[in-house]
Amino acid sequence: MTKNKHKHSGVWILAEQADGRVQRISYELLTRGRDLADKRGTDLTAMIFGNDINAEDLQELINCGADRVVTMEEAKLEHFLVEPYAACMLKIIEDYQPEIVIAGATSTGRTLMPYVAIKANAGLTADCTVLDIEEETGNLLQTRPAIGGNILATIKTPQHRPQMATVRPHSTKPAVKQDGRTGEIVRLKAPAKYLKSRINRVDFIPDESEHGLQDADVVVAVGRGIKKSENISLIKSLAKELDAAIGASRDVVDRGWLSYPYQVGLSGKTISPKLYLAVAISGAIQHLAGMQTSETIVAINSDPDAQIFNVADFGIVADVFQILPVLSERIKQARSE
Amino acid sequence: MRIIVPIKQVPETNTVKMDENTGTIIRDGVESIINPLDLYAIEIAIQLRQQHGGEVIAISMGPPKAVTALREAIAMGCDSAVLLSDKAFAGADTWATSYVLAKAIERMGSYDMVICGERATDGDTGQVGPGIASFLDLPVASYIGKVEQVDKKSCRLHRLVENGHEVLDVELPAVLTMVKEVADPRLPTLGGKQRAKKIDIPVWTANDIEADLDKLGLTGSPTRVVRIFRPKVVRQCEKITAMDDSIVDQAVDKLVVFLQKKDFI
Incomplete structure (x- = not known):
């Protein structure tokens, strides 16, 4: 695809669905995609694979910024399977020759996009937080954090088309409905030979603890300074008052005070909630990498030199065991007033 | 069961310097380790060999000094290792890296699994595992948190996704990428360390893996790093010190006001 670079045009996003409903990441990608398409003076198309996808949701993609929606719907596309999804995406890339294809940096996007990029001979940049x-x-300018978020790198793909990128979830706001938007829904048939898969999805087990850390607006996170497992209850009370999900530093998970799904940081989850309240977290660089893009950061720590204060908007240097009960109580009061 | 484990040597600390001109990492003078998630891949591979027999081969693309990562893999219990090293490989992005690893794996003859760490801590892309699978035309099962059952022709795995885990049956051969939940990596044994010191680790070049030269290194990489910069610190921390009991209430009040102003309460 190196040759005839100029034949490629149009911005495409990969919309995702679950149980036939379009997922939030799709609308975030529409925000990105609309911006790029307008700057490039071209159209925005959303492609989506699934089975019996809700028709109103497809129309909603148009209402929220897509000029066109291209679907492939088959029983075998109901859930993400890398081989059929890749075959379908490659077919679309071949037929429509997009200039830019972006997907969410989700478990689907981060598996599908590299598989496709190799076969499409395309450049791919992972987990971008800025696109221009x-x-x-x-050329698409793709900016992403690297080396644990210590640096940002801008990457481009000068010769190869399409230019592909995955975009970090929650790194932009989802697109909202605009009045009077129109667009076309194109329903493509996926040829049977594309639907073969050597992977069979036999079951899905939802997470037991619905703590929803990844999608939470407010996160109360706890670090080693909480000293022992029993003290986690203090964090739970605070989280309850704030309707917050609970997060943890690696130290806390390594000590078994909370389990791995709670871990925030380079080797855990990367999140950017509206509020991240870090309690007794020193702020190792690996931890900061997982939360420093949060909208507002509050830190409570007894060490005035803790690195967490460098990324915080508001900080209290104090004994967390003195602060926590008072804080939970005061928030409870304020909320009931 | 013949298992190939591609590993990467990464800088140990995060105090990494970048070459502002080429946008690549300056690796000189920085302590290097095996990429932490690769340890989980090695662990699972060794466990499977212990259960089913066979061999585990570690491979790595990197400069000559990356051989130390391979020796560590041997010390943990891998049977053999191959280093893929050639000046022509330098500056590779994930496309060109996947290509070299896939070509080397092809040269190794038949195998049942390729097991990788889900991502490396330096590049943090997670693209090379699926990339290898794509070049080899194999299925890839990513984010594997549990290996439930393995036989000659297939395996049952748990793939950790956003809100739960998928149970997958995967035909072999396949490429799997591991996350932390999958196992606890073992430490090298004394016997392993001694073996690691003595073992001969062959070095394969572009020629040995019959690679197309135009698909290697920077030349073969579709992407270019055009700018490296430090994130701007935009936060001004309003910091209150309340080490004294008497002002705890006051500090909490200020925080509550702050949270109210931002509509969190």
Whole structure:
């Protein structure tokens, strides 16, 4: 695909569905995609694979910014399976020759996109937080955190088309409905030969603890300074008052005070809630990498030099065991007033 | 069961320097370790060999000094290792890296599984595992948190996704990428360390793996790093010190006001 770079045009997103309903990441990608398409003076298309996808949701993709929606719907596309999804996406890339294809940096996007990029001979950049167009060339400028978020790197794909990127979930707001938008829904048939899979999904087991850390608006996170497992209850009370999900530093997980799904940081989850309240977390660089893009950060720590204060908007240097009960109580009061 | 484990040597600390011109990492003078998630891949591979017999082969693409990562893999219990090292490999992005690893794996003859860490801590892309699978035309099962059952022709795995885990039956050969939940990596044994010191680790070049030169290194990489910069610190921390009991209430009040202003309460 190196040759005839100029034959490629249009911005495409990969919308995702679960149980036939379009997922939030799709609308975040529409925000990104609309911006890129407008800068490039071209159309935005959402492609989506699934089975019996809710028709109103497909129309909603148009209402929220897509000029066109291209679907492939088959029983075998109901859930993500890398081989059929890749075959379908490659077919679309071949037929429509998009200039830009973006997907969410989700478990689906981060598996499918590299599989497709190899076969499409395309450049792919992982987990971007900023996307822009270079005016002179039309190249996609892809900016992503690297080395644990210590640096940002801007990457481009000068010769190969399409230019592909995955975009970090929650790194932008989902697109909202605009009045009077129209667009076309194209329902493509996926040829049977594309639907073969050497992977069979036999079951799905939902997470037992619905703590919803990844999608939470408010997260109360706890670090080693909480000293022992029993003290986690203090964090739970605070989280309850704030309707918050609970997160943890690696130290807390390694000590078994909370389990791995709670871990925030380089080797755990990367999140960017509206409020991240860090309690007794020193702020190792690996931890910061997982939360420093949060909208507002509050830190409570007894060490005035703790690194967490460097990324915080508000900090209290104090004994957390003195602060926590008072804070939970005061929030409870304030909420009932 | 013949299992190939591609591993990566990464800088130990996060105090990494970048070459501002090429956008690549300056690796000189930085302590290097095996990428932490690769240890889980090695562990699972060794466990499977212990249960089913066979061999575990670690491979790594990198500069000559990456051989130390392979020796550590041997010390943990891998049977043999191959280093893929050639000046032509330098500056590879994930496309060109996946290509070299896939070509090397092809040269190794038949195998049942390729087991990788889900991502490396330096690049943090998670693209090379699926990339290898794509080049080899194999299925890839990513984010594997549990290996439930393995036989000659297939395996049952748990794939950790956003809100739960998928149970997958995967035909072999296949590429699997591991996350932390899958196992506890073992430490090298004394016997393993001694073996690791003595073992001959062959070095394969572009020629040995019959690679197309135009698919290697920076030349073969579709992407270019054009700018490296430090994130701007935009936060001004309003910091209150309340080490004294008497002002705890006051500090909490200020925090509550702050949270109210931002509509969190």
